[in-house]
Amino acid sequence: MNTSSIYHCLGLQDQQLLSTSYVGDTIQLKVKTKKDKLRCSRCKRMHVICCGVVERSFKGPMIGKKKCVIIIDVQRLYCKKCKIVRQEHLRFAKEQKSYIRSLEKMVLLLSSHMTIQSISRLLDLNWNIVKDIIKSHLKSKYHSPGLKGVKHIAIDEFAVRKGHVYMTCVYDLDKGVVLHVGKGKGSESLVPFWKRIKINKVQIESVAIDMSAAYILSVKTNAPKATMVFDxxxxxxxxxxxxxxxxxxxxxxxxxxxxxxxxxxxxxxxxxxxxxxxxxxxxxxxxxxxxxxxxxxxxxxxxxxxxxxxxxxxxxxxxxxxxxxxxxxxxxxxxxxxxxxxxxxxxxxxxxxxxxKCNISTGPLEGINNKIKTLKRQAYGYRDLDFFMLKIKAMHQDIYAKCG
Ligand SMILES: [Zn+2]
Missing domain, CATH: 1.20.1320 (phosphoenolpyruvate carboxylase, domain 3)
Structure with missing residues (x-):
């Protein structure tokens, strides 16, 4: 290992390799940020003065049979612009995370085909770290799916736990994308969705729903011009x-x-x-x-x-x-x-x-419903409902991934 290989293989940008040591089944790479690359983590500028170090370690992907740990003396920097002391900006890891970006990429690559448990076993990573990586990625990408051009939607409920916990799903019938997943099966489950529709000034033209009074009222109140089609x-x-x-x-x-x-x-x-x-x-x-x-x-x-x-x-x-x-x-x-x-x-x-007048139905949501069942089995019933909701929103992406 040298400075060049830690950059090319592990993505350790701006870092210089100081030493490599082997402790049990782990490779420890001691690194240091090159002096001319030190930046303030707030404004990302280089007008900084060093004022001490804190040792931190980051998990990296396995190298062959060995686990990989990156140890770095993180500089505490005084920024002349922000007038504060902060830890330096590290490009190879996200703030407050204890793993490097290349490990994150590997987990995400595997996550479209593997369960958290199998990734955790394969990469010898803690289950919670794997879940944390997937969850924060899904959150950044799918928390609020784009509503531009949405015209025809379907709304339906599905059971999360047999007959007890329900969720409501809103589906874009043109793009085949889940736009919203809300807790419950009443009109309250749709409140955040309508709020976003209003903010984005989206004109919904038609809605396919079952004949539930709560959904009917919710559509009538929030999209009064839309044609309601009972499925x-x-x-x-x-x-x-x-x-x-x-x-x-x-x-x-x-x-x-x-x-x-x-x-x-x-x-x-x-x-x-x-x-x-x-x-x-x-x-x-x-x-x-x-x-x-x-x-x-x-x-x-x-x-x-x-x-x-x-x-x-x-x-x-x-x-x-x-x-x-x-x-x-x-x-x-x-x-x-x-x-x-x-x-x-x-x-x-x-x-x-x-x-x-408008040939739409909640039929495509039935397909989503079946995939949700598979998702529930894979995850042995999701305990973290927010994570489960994000997985549903990301589902169409997985389908594309599986199609290659
Ligand atoms: Zn600054």
Missing amino acids: HFHIIKKLNETISKIRRDLYNKEKDKVIKKSLKGSRWLLLKNPENLNLQKGEDSRLEKVLETNTTLFYAYYLKEELRELWNQDNIRDASKLLKQWIEEANETEIPQLKKMVELLTKHKTGILNWY
């Missing part, structure tokens, strides 16, 4: 839940053992799209049998299939007609469980049909 996946999901409930209630009341048995295994058959039924396994005939013996289920199933057609119409007028007809038919069946669905669709008619 069709959520509507079908709600109807599927209703059908499941009808089936469950029927099962519980049914006395006939044969009918009860056929009802038992029919949940997925009822929810599956007919084109996905497995004919070789006889799923179609099993479904037929269930529907033949239960008039209530037959109507509910028929209505489910009819509602799916709502998004296959030629124009908003035809769709509006179909929705009106659907509501009438559902009312006529007098199935109590469908009542809520009728109320929901009647109340949110405009937002549902807005899909024909």
